[in-house]
Amino acid sequence: MYKTQLLPQSKQYANAITMKLQIQDDMTVAALQAEFNAMFPFLKLEIRAGLARGNTNKYLLLKQCRRQHNDGEFDVQPQESLQSFLDRLNQEFGLNAEVYRKSGNMWIATSLSSAWTLDRQNNEGFEINSYKVD
Helix, strand or coil: CHHHHCHHHHHHHHHCCCEEEEECCCCEHHHHHHHHHHHCCCEEEEEECCCCCCCCCCCCEHHHCCCCCCCEEEEECCCCEHHHHHHHHHHHHCCEEEEEEEECCEEEECHHHCCCEHHHHHHHHHHHHHCCCC
16 A cells, blocks of 8 residues: 555655755644655654754754744755754754654664665665565
8 A cells, every 4th residue: 555655756756855844943843753754754853952862852843943033935855864954954944853663553763873864764664564474
């Protein structure tokens, strides 16, 4: 079921030059997460308030979670490494973030595979979640 619906969409991202995330002080963490998840359905973006680890309330406004308060578009390139994406998000918009990959009914940290591209991370999540035991 998944392979016919989601894999072609994922391959489409590999050919895309750039996608855009809108980042504005008055949007919620949940809104940003939803934008990211629409691009990468098997990845979850977690925003950290300050440098602390742990889940940030998804109903907080972005202005409560970041040091820089410039609004704008953030270019997301599927072939960019996860680490580069996170570094740029921090440098350009002052957002401290982590990305998790879906694995069954859990979300696993991607810190050990941060050199992988966003597209590869998402495809790995797809492969893990499309495996069915009969």
